[in-house]
Amino acid sequence: MPLYYVLAFAIGVLLPLQTAINSNLRAQLGDSVLLATMVSFGVGALTMALLALCSGERPGLQALSQLQWWQFSGGLLGAAIVAGSILLAPRIGLAGMTALVVGGQLCASLLFDRYGFxxxxxxxxxxxxxxxxxxxxxxxxxxxxGDRLRA
Incomplete structure (x- = not known):
């Protein structure tokens, strides 16, 4: 079980790294948030397709036709999250954005946990x-x- 906590912490370390990389990508692509998000998700989709093919999980593809419409929304939400982080990181900084993201995650997660969402x-x-x-x-x-508290 402690390994899961380490993994969760490692994911937390990777999120601002991903945001910094994607923000740099945005700058290189003519300041386009949408294009940077598309490239990021394109690379992610190709990576996951290769991993799925190599893992032998192909039989699970048959279940796609039985999914509910809302079960596809994770990708849409992921795209919005990545695009939002690409937009916000250069404007409010990685630490400020990450703090707000973690706060939003925690508040929503406590409610989702409470009601078994x-x-x-x-x-x-x-x-x-x-x-x-x-x-x-x-x-x-x-x-x-906090910096405004110093007077």
Whole structure:
């Protein structure tokens, strides 16, 4: 189980790296957020296609026709997230953007956990979890506005 926590932390380390790379890509592509997002997702789609082919997971393709319409929205949401990060990182900085993204993720995740959203396991909204969220929200304020406190 601790390995899963390390993996989650590593993903957190990779997200601002991905955003920095994609922001650089945007600059190289004539400041086009949409083109940079398309290139990023194109490379990602090709990578995943190759991995799926090499892994032998092809039988799962038959289930595609049985999916609900909303189960395809993850890709749409992913594109919006990547495009948004490409747009925002140069304007508000990686740390400020990441803090806000993590805060949004945490608030939504606590609600999704509480109600077992989309069939996920229900997890109680306990006092320590709410306090943790409040500390993260305080951190967001400090990361984004802390320098203004020095007077």
């Amino acid at each position: 989309l069939g996920l396991a229900e997890r109680a909204l306990t006092t320590p979890r709410v306090l943790g969220m409040l500390l993260v929200l305080a951190g967001i304020l400090l990361v984004n506005y």
